[in-house]
Amino acid sequence: xxxGPRLGMVAVLSAALVVGLLGRAQAVDGAVPAWHPSRxxxxxxxxxxxxxxxxxxxxxxxxxxxxxxxxxxRWHEQFSPMRARLGSHxxxxxxxxxxxxxxxxxxxxxxxxAFGSAADPGTALPFRRFxxxxxxxxxxxxxxTYNVYQFTRTDTARWRPRLAERLWxxxxxxxxxxxxxxxxxxxxxxxxxxxxxxxxxxTGAGGxxxxxxxxxxxxxxxxxxxxxxMRALLRWLDPVAHPRIVMAPTSVIDSV
Numbered sequence: 588x589x590x591g592p593r594l595g596m597v598a599v600l601s602a603a604l605v606v607g608l609l610g611r612a613q614a615v616d617g618a619v620p621a622w623h624p625s626r627x628x629x630x631x632x633x634x635x636x637x638x639x640x641x642x643x644x645x646x647x648x649x650x651x652x653x654x655x656x657x658x659x660x661r662w663h664e665q666f667s668p669m670r671a672r673l674g675s676h677x678x679x680x681x682x683x684x685x686x687x688x689x690x691x692x693x694x695x696x697x698x699x700x701a702f703g704s705a706a707d708p709g710t711a712l713p714f715r716r717f718x719x720x721x722x723x724x725x726x727x728x729x730x731x732t733y734n735v736y737q738f739t740r741t742d743t744a745r746w747r748p749r750l751a752e753r754l755w756x757x758x759x760x761x762x763x764x765x766x767x768x769x770x771x772x773x774x775x776x777x778x779x780x781x782x783x784x785x786x787x788x789x790t791g792a793g794g795x796x797x798x799x800x801x802x803x804x805x806x807x808x809x810x811x812x813x814x815x816x817m818r819a820l821l822r823w824l825d826p827v828a829h830p831r832i833v834m835a836p837t838s839v840i841d842s843v
Contacts, residue, residue, distance in 0.1 A: 686793035704758035710821035724751035734794030763817035
């Protein structure tokens with residue numbers, strides 16, 4: 588006499604459990620934000636990732652987050668989110684960034700090496716401390732030096748100083764800087780004091796895109812955070828972990 592009701596109760600409880608589990612799975616899935624590394628699509632072999640998101644393409648304010656992937660493949664947030672600045676015209680649409688646009692390029696890029704006017708804070712990345720002679724040219728008439736870091740300017744250089752950054756002029760913002768692998772040339776070699784690229788950058792896309800120390804205003808296309816934040820990032824970043832930065836408005840961050 589009790590068998591039927593008991594079986595019916597089990598069936599009801601089982602159905603409720605299944606519905607509950609499905610609901611929980613959907614809730615958990617829905618709670619994973621678009622900027623979480625588990626949802627990003629171009630991380631490759633990265634075990635460290637810096638994610639920079641903004642509320643729109645036009646804002647100059649952003650949030651920078653940091654994550655590390657453990658041996659099981661799980662991602663763990665490293666530092667508290669940092670307030671960041673973008674270019675004076677916000678984010679460029681993916682693949683649309685142009686020279687002098689004042690936009691920060693959307694996309695996923697490697698973080699290969701660092702430089703600064705201050706001493707190496709203890710980073711594992713290759714680090715160069717620059718002086719008054721260091722330049723970063725963007726002169727389209729000299730493609731072989733376009734977006735190629737120059738340690739000095741020689742009398743025979745073809746690139747024009749007015750189309751280059753003298754790093755010393757921005758020594759406060761560039762106290763600590765990480766080079767973002769946006770439109771960088773390849774096969775860079777040294778001939779005398781000059782540095783040239785065998786695989787040139789796109790001379791219309793701009794360059795000199797860095798992660799650096801914030802000033803009281805937007806950047807020219809870089810990403811910036813506080814000086815303390817940059818010191819922490821430099822001490823954390825490790826080339827063995829193939830670090831990448833992913834930058835875009837939140838609405839498209841999981842597709843860049």
